[in-house]
Structure formats: structure tokens, C-alpha cells
Amino acid sequence: KKFQQIDSNLSQLVRGPRSRSWIFGNILDRRVLLEYEDDGGAYTIKGCLGEKRLMITDPAAMKYIYQHFEQFERPPFEKFGESVVAGPENYNIFTARDSLRIKNLMNPAFKPAALRGYVPHFRTVAEKLTQKWEDLCMHRYPEKIQIDIHKIIHEATLEAAKRAVLGDRSAPISDMEVAFSKNCYNILSKLTGKPTKGALMTERIFGSIFPQFLLPVLLYIPSERMRTLRRHNFLMRSFVNEIRAAIVKEWNVEEVGQECILDVMKHTGDETQHDLLEILTWQVPILLVAGQDTVGNSITWALYEFAKNPEWQEQVRNEIIQAQAGKSGEDSEPALLDQLQYLNAHIKEVLRLYPGAPTIDRIALEDVVLPLASPVQSGDGTKSISQIPIKRGDRIMVDLAAYNRRHSIWGDDADTFKPSRWLDGSDPGKSTGIGPYANLATFSGGPRICIGWRFAILQMQVFLTGCLSKLQLRIPTGVEVHPVKSFTIYPATQEKEESLPLEIALLN
Numbered sequence: 001k002k003f004q005q006i007d008s009n010l011s012q013l014v015r016g017p018r019s020r021s022w023i024f025g026n027i028l029d030r031r032v033l034l035e036y037e038d039d040g041g042a043y044t045i046k047g048c049l050g051e052k053r054l055m056i057t058d059p060a061a062m063k064y065i066y067q068h069f070e071q072f073e074r075p076p077f078e079k080f081g082e083s084v085v086a087g088p089e090n091y092n093i094f095t096a097r098d099s100l101r102i103k104n105l106m107n108p109a110f111k112p113a114a115l116r117g118y119v120p121h122f123r124t125v126a127e128k129l130t131q132k133w134e135d136l137c138m139h140r141y142p143e144k145i146q147i148d149i150h151k152i153i154h155e156a157t158l159e160a161a162k163r164a165v166l167g168d169r170s171a172p173i174s175d176m177e178v179a180f181s182k183n184c185y186n187i188l189s190k191l192t193g194k195p196t197k198g199a200l201m202t203e204r205i206f207g208s209i210f211p212q213f214l215l216p217v218l219l220y221i222p223s224e225r226m227r228t229l230r231r232h233n234f235l236m237r238s239f240v241n242e243i244r245a246a247i248v249k250e251w252n253v254e255e256v257g258q259e260c261i262l263d264v265m266k267h268t269g270d271e272t273q274h275d276l277l278e279i280l281t282w283q284v285p286i287l288l289v290a291g292q293d294t295v296g297n298s299i300t301w302a303l304y305e306f307a308k309n310p311e312w313q314e315q316v317r318n319e320i321i322q323a324q325a326g327k328s329g330e331d332s333e334p335a336l337l338d339q340l341q342y343l344n345a346h347i348k349e350v351l352r353l354y355p356g357a358p359t360i361d362r363i364a365l366e367d368v369v370l371p372l373a374s375p376v377q378s379g380d381g382t383k384s385i386s387q388i389p390i391k392r393g394d395r396i397m398v399d400l401a402a403y404n405r406r407h408s409i410w411g412d413d414a415d416t417f418k419p420s421r422w423l424d425g426s427d428p429g430k431s432t433g434i435g436p437y438a439n440l441a442t443f444s445g446g447p448r449i450c451i452g453w454r455f456a457i458l459q460m461q462v463f464l465t466g467c468l469s470k471l472q473l474r475i476p477t478g479v480e481v482h483p484v485k486s487f488t489i490y491p492a493t494q495e496k497e498e499s500l501p502l503e504i505a506l507l508n
């Protein structure tokens with residue numbers, strides 16, 4: 001099917017910021033866009049070469065998009081990118097209906113009962129990381145270090161996810177596997193973050209002006225991004241072949257060692273062994289890629305907010321240490337972690353303000369009428385409208401990050417990091433509640449909900465308890481950090497993108 005944008009009159013229907021240029025619209029103008037974010041649940045922005053996008057933060061419209069998944073699909077350009085990054089058989093790029101069969105195979109591996117089995121993997125990696133930092137501190141006087149944690153946390157997150165997905169097979173099989181893992185660092189941000197004007201034009205031209213069969217030509221463009229993409233594609237395919245060979249060898253062997261996602265999935269469904277093997281091995285890259293930038297940045301922001309708020313950090317640490325006292329049974333760990341109310345309030349607030357995947361991108365496959373919970377102003381500002389007619393081919397971005405900061409939902413202090421909002425029994429966000437966790441939009445919703453949301457929270461809980469129970473965190477003097485929104489939300493300092501320098505000290 002062709003999804004070229006039909007002459008849509010979206011911007012007359014719903015208002016949006018003026019653009020200074022027809023060529024780039026207002027897509028590069030973050031300041032202007034931010035002003036609109038809390039100004040009602042729908043507004044239009046202009047992309048390159050006259051493209052229009054409808055930005056949505058209205059809960060009724062979001063729920064409609066989630067539930068009517070057959071009327072909205074990921075745009076072809078995005079699916080093409082995902083197929084190069086995670087393989088042509090990864091279920092993420094199938095339509096919601098076609099992906100159901102694979103999802104049914106994968107779901108049991110993401111249920112709470114199965115997740116308990118992955119805790120030892122998370123703990124092993126978290127302990128290795130904190131031990132390394134403790135050792136570094138020991139050798140310094142006065143027992144503290146300054147370190148940029150961004151890359152280190154991302155590597156640890158990938159390592160933990162690899163162990164949870166592959167179990168004992170996760171030990172590097174070859175140089176190729178090591179190269180694949182290295183290349184995964186921030187791969188999605190590398191490809192989508194801070195796009196140049198040329199990259200924006202290319203996306204527009206190949207994404208909706210040229211016919212779709214030309215998309216693969218993109219890979220031959222001699223740009224840094226395309227080189228990264230080609231290299232990643234080569235490493236990813238070699239990695240999948242190695243995994244397949246490793247699984248074939250021990251398919252019928254009764255599992256020994258620690259539980260992992262692949263072993264849980266092996267026992268689901270009634271596919272033939274050959275089909276199952278093919279399906280499962282092709283899901284490995286998407287699980288690693290989808291969970292790396294997202295969880296990596298969420299843990300990084302959680303450590304940042306602890307470092308910024310030393311008293312709160314101390315309060316959470318005391319809670320952790322008290323809960324751990326006298327409990328050594330590993331079996332009780334997930335239940336124990338869920339009881340840590342301060343820690344979980346911190347995690348909720350991090351997921352609210354720094355959602356790992358801040359926007360989701362859709363294209364309308366047919367003409368539909370999108371309902372709104374609250375009316376918005378029409379394009380000419382003369383009327384208020386409570387539903388938006390959408391034409392086939394219209395591009396819609398659900399802005400999860402903006403939803404999580406809407407003052408009308410979260411209160412006037414929605415932009416402030418305030419974990420106490422989760423502790424006063426008021427159940428914030430409940431009035432419009434969407435999403436599987438804490439009424440947050442962070443993990444999306446409906447049939448295309450993030451399959452890894454419980455996995456992500458558990459991984460955060462294990463890493464943060466491990467780190468806080470051993471170490472103290474501070475923001476180094478003179479360091480200023482700000483969030484940058486791209487595929488994910490990452491920290492940057494004046495000197496460096498994707499960077500979070502922290503001062504780490506041993507506990508007294």
C-alpha cells in the first residue's frame with residue numbers, strides 16, 4: 001500500500017505553531033513546540049516540505065489509537081529502520097494482527113512468574129558494576145571518584161538483558177558477538193538523535209514522497225548514519241546466526257543453569273521445532289535493542305535524580321537497608337522490591353519525567369474520526385472541536401512525554417521531579433489513567449503495549465537497590481545536565497551529548 005499524504009487539511013482543523021520555513025516546517029524549533037505541549041490534547045506541527053503531523057496528548061484520542069490498532073500503523077520509514085536494526089522477522093515491524101502469533105509465544109516469558117527467574121542475572125551484573133565502583137573508590141583518597149556513568153550503565157543494561165534473554169549462551173560466543181554488543185550502545189539514539197537537515201529531508205522524501213520499494217536505496221547513501229546502520233545490520237545478522245547455531249546444538253537438552261527468556265519461549269505454542277527456532281532467534285535483537293536505550297537511560301536518570309537530591313537519596317537508602325536486614329532468601333526478592341515504597345515512587349517519577357520512548361509514531365490506514373476527551377481550538381482559532389477527522393495517510397505522533405507532564409492531569413508542579421506525589425495516597429493520573437503502570441503513558445497501551453514493561457521495572461529495581469545500598473552519589477561541582485529528546489531522552493552536559501558525570505563515594 002502507498003501511504004503518501006493526501007492533501008490533508010489537518011492544520012486548518014486543529015491549530016498549531018506557525019512555521020518560519022516551508023522546507024523544514026517547525027520540526028527543528030523545540031522552543032516553539034514546547035509552548036504548545038501543554039496547551040490542549042491535540043495540535044499540528046509542520047514537518048519538511050509541507051508535511052503535517054498531528055501531535056496527540058489527549059487521553060481519549062490515545063486510547064482510541066491504541067484500541068483501533070488496525071486503523072493505525074507505524075510509518076513505513078520507521079519500519080524499514082527497525083527491520084535493518086533488528087531483522088526482517090522481528091515482530092515489531094509486523095502489523096498488530098500479524099504480530100499476535102509471535103506475541104502469544106513471547107508473552108509467557110514476560111509474566112511475573114517467569115520474570116522472577118531473571119533476577120539472578122540482573123543481580124550478577126548490578127553487583128559486578130557496584131563492586132567495580134567500590135574498588136575504584138577504595139584506591140582513591142578520600143574514597144570517591146568522578147565518573148561518566150552513561151555508557152557504563154548502558155553496557156551493564158545490555159549485559160543484563162543479554163543474560164536474561166539468552167541465559168548461559170550469553171557469554172561471548174565470538175568476536176562478532178562482542179562487536180555486536182559494542183555497536184548496540186545507543187544505537188537507536190545514534191540513528192535518530194539530533195537529525196541533520198539532510199537527514200530530515202531524506203526521511204521525508206523516502207518516507208512519504210518516493211514509493212516504498214525505494215527505501216532500501218537509503219542504505220547506500222554515503223552518510224555517517226547509514227554507515228552505522230549498515231554495520232549494525234551486518235553484525236546483527238551474524239549474531240542471529242550464531243545464536244541459532246548455539247540453540248540448535250542444545251535444543252533437546254534439559255535446561256540446567258539459570259532461567260532465561262529463550263528457554264521459557266521454547267516451551268510455548270505448538271509450532272514445529274524448526275519454525276519455533278526461526279521465530280525465536282529473530283526476536284533476540286529486538287529484545288536487546290528495545291530494552292537497551294530505554295532501560296539504560298531510565299537507570300541513568302534515576303541515579304541523576306538521587307545525586308541531585310541527597311536527602312531523598314538517604315531516605316531511599318535507609319528503606320532499602322532496613323528491608324534487606326535479616327532477609328537472605330533470593331526467592332523473595334521481587335516481592336521485597338515491590339514493597340519498597342520510596343524506591344518505587346522514585347522509579348515512577350523517573351518514568352513519568354524521562355519516558356524511555358517519548359513519542360510513538362503512527363500513520364492512519366483509513367479515514368477515521370478521532371474522539372477527544374477535552375475540546376481543542378480549531379486551526380483559525382474560531383471554534384472549539386471535540387473530534388478530529390483524520391484522512392488516510394495522515395501522520396500522528398502520540399507524545400507520551402508531553403502527556404506525562406500535562407498540568408491538567410498531573411497538577412501545576414507536573415514539570416517538577418517530586419516522588420512524594422506517589423506517596424500521599426492520591427493515585428496521581430488516575431482520572432484519565434492509561435498505560436499498564438502507575439497511570440503513566442510511558443509504556444504505551446493496547447495490543448501494541450511494551451512487552452518488556454515489567455522486565456524494565458524489575459531491572460531498574462535490582463540495579464538501583466544494588467547501587468544505593470553500597471554507594472553515595474553526588475552531582476560534581478559545576479556540572480549542569482539537561483535532557484535531550486530524541487528516540488529516547490538522554491542526558492547531556494555543555495561539553496558532551498549522552499553524558500552524565502557523577503561523583504561516587506563509599507558509604508561511611
Ligand code: HEM
Pocket residue numbers: 074091092093099161286287288290291292294295298355356357360361400442443444447448449450451452453455456
Ligand atoms: C523503561 C524502559 C522501556 C520503555 C519506556 C519502553 C517503551 C515502549 C513503548 C512506548 C513502546 C511502544 C512503541 C510503539 O508502539 O511504537 C514499546 C514497545 C516495545 N517494547 Fe518497550 N520499553 C521499555 C523497555 C523494554 C524492554 C526491557 C523490552 C524487552 C526486553 C522492550 C521490548 C519492547 C518491544 C518488543 C516492543 C514492541 C511491541 C509491539 O510492537 O507490539 N521494551 N516499548
